[in-house]
Amino acid sequence: MRPSVEAINAALEKVIDPEIRRPITELGMIRNVKINEDGTVIVGVDLTTEGCPLKTKISADVKKEVGAVENVTDVQVELGVMSDEQKKALREKLTGHTEREIPFTKPGCLTKVYAITSGKGGVGKSSITANLAAALAAQGLKVGVLDADIYGFSIPRMLGVDTPAQKVDEMIIPPVAHGVKVISIGMFVPDGTPVIWRGPMLHRALQQFLADVFWGDLDALLLDLPPGTGDVAISIAQLLPNAEIVVVTTPQIAAAEVAERAGSIATQTKQRVVGVVENMSFLENPDGSRTEIFGSGGGQQVSERLGAQLGYQVPLLAQVPLDVNLREGSDQGSPVVLREGPAAKALQQVAEVLAKRTRGLAGKNLGLSPL
Structure with missing residues (x-):
């Protein structure tokens, strides 16, 4: 017996585009389906781009799901x-519009936006960002990072x-x-090439990453x-304007x-500072003692002084210890929060705090109208 068309279509609905994360049937990627008398199924798949880096996975997933249908003897994928x-139709389907607009500023948007900042370089701000993102995703949240x-x-x-x-x-x-989901200017410049832009170019790049990225x-x-x-x-x-700030520092007073100063920008931008993360707080020795290589008290000082300036409590969210696994994981593209360890535990706790926060009411449509 030949496999049914309904069964084939149901199988194709299980194939998810790895980047857009929706069924390829919903995205209009199935060009046609042919079922031969001998049970061979030929599936035509239209990729979003000619050089799609995940075409091998999409093809393999189609073969896997369709191949599991009863009476299918072979599956061929024509890309x-x-x-x-x-x-154009796909873009309109995904975004609901053709004009460029930033979705995170819409009144109905429930996305929590966190700007991870620091006063100076070298404090581990980027590694904190990457690990918090991975930790939030591991908790089941849908997460994006804009570099x-x-x-x-x-x-x-x-x-x-x-x-x-x-x-697309x-x-x-x-x-x-x-x-x-990750976007960075590093994906659009050759390796080793510096980005030499002034303010207006920086603003335009950020605007494009927010509005043009799906x-x-x-x-x-x-x-x-x-x-x-x-x-x-x-x-x-x-x-x-609804973005909330997380300040990263080291224990060193300097x-x-x-x-x-990086956190006090909120006094002018009217953004809220969620808290402070102290990185490289101490080195845990084999005997259980701690060595405070960069001193102590810096994170608590930032927390207290920002709280006094802003008029509300700015908590010290975590003290992340020095951990060679954190450095190695960052170099290897394997966030330490996905493993065990003191640094992983501290960062997972910060992620839990951020995950539980609700988006503020600023800019939201409350469904009220004047009488």
């Missing part, structure tokens, strides 16, 4: 590429991104690593900001004083 009209450190981008390496971003009718499909329905978006209070911090405050 093609979407036409311009198909790409806003245009000059010093490092998020793709730290999260182990090994596929490029794809473009002016819409950018971000690659996914460890369950996290983020989907995220629970949390993390922004890895460059150190300090320069152009990018100002642009983020303008483009994402670093803490600079980190305090």
Whole structure:
């Protein structure tokens, strides 16, 4: 007996696009299905781009799901590429509009946006961002990371991104690593090439990453900001006024004083500071004692002083110890939070705090109207 068309279609609905994370049937990627008398099934699949890096996986998944249907003897996949009209229709289907707009500023958006910042470089801000994103995704949340450190981008390496971003009718499909959608300028410049831009170019790049990237329905978006209070911090405050700030510092008082200035930008941007993460807090020795290589008290100082400035409590969310696994994981694209260890435990606790926070009411449509 020949396999039924209904069974084949049901099987194809189980094939999920790895980047867009929706069934390929829903995305209009199935061009045709042919069922021969001998049970051979030929499936025509139109990819979003000709050089789709995940075409091998999509093809394998089609063969796996269709091959499991009763009476199917063989599965052949014929790959093609979407036409311009198909790409335009796909973009409209995914975003619901054709004009560019930032979805995270819409009144009905429930995405929690966290800007991870620091006063100076070298405090581990990017590794904290990458690990928090992976920890949130491991908790079952839908997470995205925007590498806003245009000059010093490092998020793709730290999260182990090994596929490029794809473009579909002016819409950018971000690659996914460890369950996290990732976008970075590092995906668009050759290795070793510096980015030499002034303020307006930085603003435009951030705007494009927010409006042109298909983020989907995220629970949390993390922004890895460059150190300090320069152009990018100002642009983020303008483009994402609902973003909340997480300040990263080390215990060293000199670093803490600079980190305090990074957090105090909230007094002018009217953003909320969620808390402070103290990184490289101590080195745990084999005998259980601790060596405070960079001193102590910096994180608590930033917490207290920001609280006094802003008029509300700014908690010290965690003290992350020095851990060689954290450094190795960042270099290898394998976040330490996905393993066991003191640093992993501290970062997982921060992720739990961020996951439980609710989005503020600023900009939300409350469904009320004047009488």
